[in-house]
Amino acid sequence: xxxxxxxxxxxxxxxxxxxxxxxxxxxxxxxxxxxxxxxxxxxxxxxxxxxxxxxxxxxxxxxxxxxxxxxxxxxxxxxxxxxxxxxxxxxxxxxxxxxxxxxxxxxxxxxxxxxxxxxxxxxxxxxxxxxxxxxxxxxxxxxxxxxxx
Numbered sequence: 001x002x003x004x005x006x007x008x009x010x011x012x013x014x015x016x017x018x019x020x021x022x023x024x025x026x027x028x029x030x031x032x033x034x035x036x037x038x039x040x041x042x043x044x045x046x047x048x049x050x051x052x053x054x055x056x057x058x059x060x061x062x063x064x065x066x067x068x069x070x071x072x073x074x075x076x077x078x079x080x081x082x083x084x085x086x087x088x089x090x091x092x093x094x095x096x097x098x099x100x101x102x103x104x105x106x107x108x109x110x111x112x113x114x115x116x117x118x119x120x121x122x123x124x125x126x127x128x129x130x131x132x133x134x135x136x137x138x139x140x141x142x143x144x145x146x147x148x149x
Contacts (some may be wrong), residue, residue, distance in 0.1 A: 003084045006126025006146040009074045018069045075142040123147040
């Protein structure tokens with residue numbers, strides 16, 4: 001499935017309800033609530049750390065996943081192999097990101113899942129990349145509702 005910033009990734013669309021996610025991927029391996037009040041569904045593929053994270057607006061404020069909660073963000077890590085229109089995916093070099101998207105709107109460095117990562121944010125377009133600070137390769141992609149829409 002293609003990655004379309006601000007719209008879709010892993011066959012899930014921004015704005016889909018939880019039922020659609022569950023029909024595609026089944027029940028998550030874990031769930032929870034963020035400090036911002038979003039509910040999330042985490043899929044590991046049965047082992048290790050997460051491979052797919054879906055964040056949803058908690059429509060009924062129940063602090064749990066319900067049928068009508070709405071997808072606001074989709075995050076993927078290896079082994080996901082979808083790419084953007086320009087071919088950027090997990091494992092791509094940072095130069096491929098800037099070739100397709102230009103300079104990031106915001107860039108920061110943080111420790112993320114035990115590794116130093118550069119976070120390249122294109123928030124008005126609805127996509128964020130985490131790049132391993134040592135290898136320079138994409139380790140995570142997040143498609144979000146574009147800011148300002």
